[in-house]
Amino acid sequence: MGDALACQLRVIGALLLRELNTRFGRDNLGYLWLFVEPALLGGALGTLHYFIAHAMPGGLNPFEFWVVAYIPFYLLRGVINRAPFGIPSNQSLLYHRNVTILDILLARNLLEGAAVLGALVVFLVFFGIAFGHWPTDPFKMLFGMVLMLLLAHGLSLMISAGAVYTELFERLVHLVTYLSMPLLGAFWMVFWLPYEAQRLALWIPSVHIFELIRDGHFGGAVPTTYDIGYVCAWIAGTNLLGMAAIRRARRDLVL
Amino acid sequence: MIRLHDIHKAYKTHLGPRPVLRGIDATFRPGEKVGILGRNGAGKTTLLRLIAGVEYPTSGKVERQMSVSWPLGFAGAMHYSITGADNARFIARIYGKPIQETVDFVEDFSELGEYYRLPVRTYSSGMIMRLGFALSLAVDFECYLVDEVIAVGDSRFGERCRKALAERQERSTLLLVSHQAETVRAFCSTAAVLNDGRLTRYDDLDQAIAVYQTV
Numbered sequence: 326m327g328d329a330l331a332c333q334l335r336v337i338g339a340l341l342l343r344e345l346n347t348r349f350g351r352d353n354l355g356y357l358w359l360f361v362e363p364a365l366l367g368g369a370l371g372t373l374h375y376f377i378a379h380a381m382p383g384g385l386n387p388f389e390f391w392v393v394a395y396i397p398f399y400l401l402r403g404v405i406n407r408a409p410f411g412i413p414s415n416q417s418l419l420y421h422r423n424v425t426i427l428d429i430l431l432a433r434n435l436l437e438g439a440a441v442l443g444a445l446v447v448f449l450v451f452f453g454i455a456f457g458h459w460p461t462d463p464f465k466m467l468f469g470m471v472l473m474l475l476l477a478h479g480l481s482l483m484i485s486a487g488a489v490y491t492e493l494f495e496r497l498v499h500l501v502t503y504l505s506m507p508l509l510g511a512f513w514m515v516f517w518l519p520y521e522a523q524r525l526a527l528w529i530p531s532v533h534i535f536e537l538i539r540d541g542h543f544g545g546a547v548p549t550t551y552d553i554g555y556v557c558a559w560i561a562g563t564n565l566l567g568m569a570a571i572r573r574a575r576r577d578l579v580l
Numbered sequence: 581m582i583r584l585h586d587i588h589k590a591y592k593t594h595l596g597p598r599p600v601l602r603g604i605d606a607t608f609r610p611g612e613k614v615g616i617l618g619r620n621g622a623g624k625t626t627l628l629r630l631i632a633g634v635e636y637p638t639s640g641k642v643e644r645q646m647s648v649s650w651p652l653g654f655a656g657a658m659h660y661s662i663t664g665a666d667n668a669r670f671i672a673r674i675y676g677k678p679i680q681e682t683v684d685f686v687e688d689f690s691e692l693g694e695y696y697r698l699p700v701r702t703y704s705s706g707m708i709m710r711l712g713f714a715l716s717l718a719v720d721f722e723c724y725l726v727d728e729v730i731a732v733g734d735s736r737f738g739e740r741c742r743k744a745l746a747e748r749q750e751r752s753t754l755l756l757v758s759h760q761a762e763t764v765r766a767f768c769s770t771a772a773v774l775n776d777g778r779l780t781r782y783d784d785l786d787q788a789i790a791v792y793q794t795v
Contacts, residue, residue, distance in 0.1 A: 336673075342670075342673070343666070347662060416656075417658060418657075419634065420657040422648075423675075579591065580635060
């Protein structure tokens, strides 16, 4: 048991390093792109809204609001959009019996999570220096990012497994993440909505996570609504189903 | 020891399931050098993949009581967008081998010269084969699964592979699949014939080759 765990950790470590190499190479900015890419996107969006901004409910700084919304959203979307390609682009590694699909996806998603978290930290420091506003509770934000990664990971397991059987996932995943953008809760807050709509919105697990992250950042400046137990149930459900799905898919996979 | 229990394998195709292996039982003991002879399409590569655990049987069970290599052939096992040296580092990490030692060993054995520091996708098929074989020797498996590959390489490298395997005579098992009787004769001491989805073992190499030539 201890040996198996040590082996799995070793494999995930090796996959992380390899993923770093293949995704970012060793030239130019290399690994720096890891942070720069989400940071640029988040920063551009924040700046845009800063200049065209109407006043935000609760008097929030629009730059901060959009960055703190966009970066966790970038994580969720990135992990899900890349999920259908997780197995095909690493297929040759499954020739090694101790490399599992779960290891491959864990390594990819951990890397994505670390990158996006790095970008978020850079912004939080920038907000602290530029606007004099430091996060009310950074641990809530970190916790929110971890929950987002876990939820995205669970979904990515199911999508990766599905992609073994049909091209549909590969074709539709971008469309679905694009269309669901307004529903996920990144760019609005629960308290902006009328009561009936709030109740519907709170069925969506990511809504709770964005609210948690905003609670950590803005604290009591605005009311936030979330239920961590509900999110954890979703994480457990998606991960368990996802692991069962990749187990099945591995048996049917033709390399 | 490797045991195959009633292995069946069928692939899904547009024309319905195509059975490839239809009930294979076999035991391979430590130190045995077994050639598996079969015509093109007989299911040799499939059998090797199932033994390696790269693919799974439709039904039946593969029991492995020794460390088994990945199937050594042209495809798989390495990453094409990184260099040969990076592949050696990766293999060392996942199999828990000392990294620098592995990198040096593979560089020395594969004789890739400066290509060792270039991405694998720039390699010729012969170079990929040499890298794959060197990587697997660096891990030091108890059983090597070889997919015709050595015979295809240039004869000097083939000779070195044969030597490397012979040095491990005592502890290493070799399963070599081939459609050429000469290859099997060069590397193996016993043989089996894969025909019609079934595997028949012969203790006597000549007998196996004689049977193979009639199918």
